[in-house]
Amino acid sequence: MDTIEFIQIRKFIVKLGKMLHKYGTPAFRLEAYLTEIATYLGVHASFISTPTSLTIVIWSDKHEDEYNHAARLMPGELDMNALSLTDELASLVLKGELSLSEANDKLDEIDAMGSLYGKLPTGIAYGMATGAFAMLMGASWSEIGWSSAFGLLAYVWTLWSQRSKRINLMLEPMTAFIAGLLACAIGSYVDPGINIPLVVLSSVIVFVPGLALTMGLAELSSRNMVSGTARTMDAVMQLFKLYFGAFLGVTAGFSVFGENVYTPAESLPYWATWLSVLLLCIALVAIFRTRVKHIPWALAAAFIAYSATAWSADYMSQGLGAFVGAFALGLFANAFTRIANQPATIVAMHGLIVLVPGSKTYIGLNSFMTGQDFVQADHLGQEVFLIFMSLVAGLIFANVIMPTKKAL
Incomplete structure (x- = not known):
């Protein structure tokens, strides 16, 4: 690999990493995805992502070329359209259907897009x-x-x-x-x-x-x-x-x-x-x-997550019901990556929204501060903690049963 090719590769990886960070990609998904991209492009790389920063180290096989990049970034916001287009572009690069210079220009176009x-x-x-x-x-x-x-x-x-x-x-x-x-x-x-x-x-x-x-x-x-x-x-x-x-x-x-x-x-x-x-x-x-072609998938994800949780609530506590909902959602999202060849995040986030107990956390905080409940809720603190743990565990189990095709 010559120096010019190395420069093109590291420019693409840095820009891709910053854009995925901007679109609210979780750190473990972002780092895994960028590592896959770097491996396909024939370089070694290490990544550290936090909500406010991104550190990238890239080097060639025998360390003839090395590059370090650290950027202070603002926390990203979810943008499923841009995330989907960026993933499609990266796939074209890996297939050899798009050059790195063309991909860099396309990334700029995606970044400039509005809603x-x-x-x-x-x-x-x-x-x-x-x-x-x-x-x-x-x-x-x-x-x-x-x-x-x-x-x-x-x-x-x-x-x-x-x-x-x-x-x-x-x-x-x-x-x-x-x-x-x-x-x-x-x-x-x-x-x-x-x-x-x-x-x-x-x-x-x-x-x-x-x-x-x-x-x-x-x-x-x-x-x-x-x-x-x-x-x-x-x-x-x-x-x-x-x-x-x-x-x-x-x-x-x-x-x-x-x-x-x-x-x-x-x-x-x-x-x-x-x-x-x-x-x-x-x-x-x-x-x-969300892109128009993904709307049916997104709606299905939300209903599958909520239906699984509502059904399991007849047989177990609400906290464990969230585990069943998250497990079903994880399986569906991972199936989506295999069928549509798109990131699981695109549909998983829609399903998680109907499962996450953010409102109950707020209600619990109100109960703690004022001693009053404005909705009927017993043992709210324990329930919120259990639901959070159940959601994470459900997604982990789903990834074990049906591994995702993409890191995103």
């Missing part, structure tokens, strides 16, 4: 996701409507944060604070008796880091200690910021508008649960920027 779905559909998706979560939690129809409205407001704050660094720094607590304040005003003057804490939680559910906590624990279980610890602590701090903003907003709202007396509403019919799962999955398509 497949415009701002209006994404905003509607935010409202749909928050309303669907409220429905899943057994809220009344009016509470579902208010949660959806606050979800649209959360998207407005998200758009503003993309243009302002100051807003970006306080996005989670400020969104929760405004939602709490408005919910108190609505509870006093427009719709008395609504479950204010539940409405506030539903309105910020897109920011609750249940998925990040699960990814952090998965990284720890794979012995990625630095990345797993950093991701877990970042998720915990994000949860604290959300809760503090909501607590401050509700407290200020009660001081200004008066206390709200919660009046339990009539329970929704059983079919509303499945409708909420469907609406949540459809909303996640736009939020995760």
